[in-house]
Amino acid sequence: MVTAQKKIKDKAPLVAPAKLNIWLFMLASSMLFAALLSAFIVHQPDAKAKETWTMFHLPTYFLISLIISMLSSVTMVMAFKNAKNDELIKNRFYLVLTLGLGLLFCFSQYLGWKDLISMKLTFVNPRPEDISASYVWMITVVHVVHVLGGIVLLTVGIFKSFKLEIHKKQLTFMSVTNTYWHFVGLLWFILYLFLYFAR
Secondary structure, rough: HHHHHHHHHOOOOOOOOOHHHHHHHHHHHHHHHHHHHHHHHHHHHHHHHOOOOOOOOOOHHHHHHHHHHHHHHHHHHHHHHHHOOOOOOHHHHHHHHHHHHHHHHHHHHHHHHHHHOOOOOOOOOOOOOOOOOHHHHHHHHHHHHHHHHHHHHHHHHHHHHHHHOOOEEEEOOHHHHHHHHHHHHHHHHHHHHHHHHHH
């Protein structure tokens, strides 16, 4: 009996599959955004030389998104900390707060897109060769899709919290959600700074 239990323990993975999967997904996402930013950097000088690159100010709503993202990272830290301390009500509260901030982030991005449209900067431009705004659209939309993935994780986490499936002895899902949410937050910080200074 003891030998059988020992064998099962020995076969247990060093890293939980869910954690490994989220790290692999984040690696793939990082490569995707690296490719988008690289394309931006390579294309911009040539387009400027040909006067086919429109310069414009980023909508203020994208900066507001950054502030919201930073706040949501703080609330996510508090949610994870309270889960580890078995403060389940507080964990649930901060998860709901983080979810609300995530939705607010998406709404602020939507308002930013509306500002771009009001400036006649759409994904498909009147001049096909001018794709400066197209890069902004592509980068921000793809990022919001990633944030929506985080919102799904948060929603599932809230349901798990109500079912008492998140506590100090069962933190894998909470850990995955925490890691991913900080990833999309850091990603937006990098993307915003890039678009602000490189546009």
